[in-house]
Amino acid sequence: MQPRQTARNALLALVGCCFAHSASADLAWVSNEKDNTLSVIDTDSLTVVKTVEVGMRPRGITFSGDYRYLYICASDSDAVQVYDTETGTLLHNLPSGEDPEQFALHPNDRTLYIANEDSAVVTVVDTQERSVVGQVDVGVEPEGMAVSPDGKWAVNTSETTNMVHWIDTSTNELVDNTLIGQRPRHVEFSRDGSTLWASAEIGGTVHVIDVDSRKEHKQLSFKIPGIHRDRLQPVGVKLTGDGKYAFVALGPANHVAVIDANSYEILDYLLVGRRVWHLAFANDEQLLLTSNGVSGDVSVIDVDELEVIKTLRVGRYPWGIAVQP
Amino acid sequence: MSHAKLGLASYWYCFRGVLLRELQRFLQQRTRFLSSLVRPLLWLVVFAAGFRAALGIAIIPPYETYITYEVYIVPGLIGIIILFNGMQSSLSMVYDREMGSMRVLLTSPLPRGWLLLCKLLAGAIVSLFQVYAFLLVARLLDVTPPAIGYLAVLPATVLGALMLGALGLLLSSLIKQLENFAGVMNFVVFPLFFLSSALYPLWKMREASEWIYWICAVNPFTHAVELIRFALYGQWNSMAFSVTAGTATLLTLGAIAGFDPGRGILRRKTGGKPG
Numbered sequence: 001m002q003p004r005q006t007a008r009n010a011l012l013a014l015v016g017c018c019f020a021h022s023a024s025a026d027l028a029w030v031s032n033e034k035d036n037t038l039s040v041i042d043t044d045s046l047t048v049v050k051t052v053e054v055g056m057r058p059r060g061i062t063f064s065g066d067y068r069y070l071y072i073c074a075s076d077s078d079a080v081q082v083y084d085t086e087t088g089t090l091l092h093n094l095p096s097g098e099d100p101e102q103f104a105l106h107p108n109d110r111t112l113y114i115a116n117e118d119s120a121v122v123t124v125v126d127t128q129e130r131s132v133v134g135q136v137d138v139g140v141e142p143e144g145m146a147v148s149p150d151g152k153w154a155v156n157t158s159e160t161t162n163m164v165h166w167i168d169t170s171t172n173e174l175v176d177n178t179l180i181g182q183r184p185r186h187v188e189f190s191r192d193g194s195t196l197w198a199s200a201e202i203g204g205t206v207h208v209i210d211v212d213s214r215k216e217h218k219q220l221s222f223k224i225p226g227i228h229r230d231r232l233q234p235v236g237v238k239l240t241g242d243g244k245y246a247f248v249a250l251g252p253a254n255h256v257a258v259i260d261a262n263s264y265e266i267l268d269y270l271l272v273g274r275r276v277w278h279l280a281f282a283n284d285e286q287l288l289l290t291s292n293g294v295s296g297d298v299s300v301i302d303v304d305e306l307e308v309i310k311t312l313r314v315g316r317y318p319w320g321i322a323v324q325p
Numbered sequence: 326m327s328h329a330k331l332g333l334a335s336y337w338y339c340f341r342g343v344l345l346r347e348l349q350r351f352l353q354q355r356t357r358f359l360s361s362l363v364r365p366l367l368w369l370v371v372f373a374a375g376f377r378a379a380l381g382i383a384i385i386p387p388y389e390t391y392i393t394y395e396v397y398i399v400p401g402l403i404g405i406i407i408l409f410n411g412m413q414s415s416l417s418m419v420y421d422r423e424m425g426s427m428r429v430l431l432t433s434p435l436p437r438g439w440l441l442l443c444k445l446l447a448g449a450i451v452s453l454f455q456v457y458a459f460l461l462v463a464r465l466l467d468v469t470p471p472a473i474g475y476l477a478v479l480p481a482t483v484l485g486a487l488m489l490g491a492l493g494l495l496l497s498s499l500i501k502q503l504e505n506f507a508g509v510m511n512f513v514v515f516p517l518f519f520l521s522s523a524l525y526p527l528w529k530m531r532e533a534s535e536w537i538y539w540i541c542a543v544n545p546f547t548h549a550v551e552l553i554r555f556a557l558y559g560q561w562n563s564m565a566f567s568v569t570a571g572t573a574t575l576l577t578l579g580a581i582a583g584f585d586p587g588r589g590i591l592r593r594k595t596g597g598k599p600g
Contacts, residue, residue, distance in 0.1 A: 254391070271390075271391050271392070271393060272390070272391060273391060297384075299390055299391070300390075307469075308390045308391070309389065309390065310389040310390050311384055311389065311390035311391060
């Protein structure tokens, strides 16, 4: 294993040089859907430093505002679990409704919006009272979930109804819908909150929606030579804070698309592992991590160079990634 | 003491002479340089594009992540450059012997082993030009190894070229006539190339057939390619180095022992008489 060791040292040195003055090491928490575990990656050494057992079929994961508590959608346990990263213990379960898959935490650091795939509702949970505040009826098979940076909107996508549902967070009522491509999977607000990016898995498209008018502003589709268009299934979307790039995970096409977030030009396709699902930034947005479900690994993209620098093994079917600075 | 110094200087003088001659020959044969570039580029652009999707997905050292087939075959194509050069220099050796220019070289008072070693080294250095030209074009085609790789690949290429040059030299001592050279292509170059890790990873070979896998695994050309592959990504592979260096030493010793400068002349002297 001499070469590997050398490689790691070389990479460490390289990463060290590049990031010495700006970024610090983060911990990336990856939910392994089939293993019922979380893999924890040190984003400096790019190695798995520990593995934690959690509930059944963990998928969506997100941190509390202070990055101490990790909320985990344990889909087959029908619960959102709260994990204390300081003591390394599962504290309690939150009521979540059936089969929670994705969720989003309101900027108030208290209200959690949970998409319940099987029951066509979004459940609103108060994480302090540990109680359900309300349930909002949405389309069939709700999936993607996001809250706008100003906290005004909670947005949900429903896979079968092909819509983006706009929930007013002050009343927890559904106020508008935007029809987009087939099987919308994920939604992501730009940092300034002016646009919403939504991926449509079967449609093979990404829709950029103007938040004020709630109308589609731009539709993007993808093309990779040698890969059939049916395999181009956009899922995870991430936007850089400086508004420069959008990254879209293309599922079984095993590539991440790099898009100029201003001109909407597709700049590149980066080869990663099989069935790339979700994305997360680390080290002050210098790295982008991708969860590759079928190949059971995480690819690491250098955001400045737009280059995949490493792929490391995690558990079976990695799904979500949450980064703790 | 002064004698030893004089000796060293003359060794260097001899090496310089052989190297300059090889370089001059290389510079004069522009088509040879071009064809040596076109060959690997055809593989890279046409063959690799066709096989892009066919290669299964697995991360193998020295790669840290998933790679396209183009990226995979670049070290193998460096291998084919030095392989063809090795064979070409063996061809030129047969030619030199037939034309008598080798005899002029061999009139040097220096040991024959040194003369042959000079010839090998000069051939390896000529290969470097072609390898770097190829890497430059490959870079334009989006095969971008790290900067350190471009430096580390130099000694790896020289060692590989020495090994294959020595093989060519040994073959040249076995080939009786220039015309027999075509046989070398069929029975040496192609098997060495195709039964190696140059075009497909060894695990892929193993899926197809266990015995082909073993042939590939013991093929010294595989180890030369792997040494280059690891070097290109700034990594060290002791196994590949040992096999390549060991084989290079054995072949060089064999070539020096087996080299018979008189053969061409002898054949002409005796061959003229009726049977």
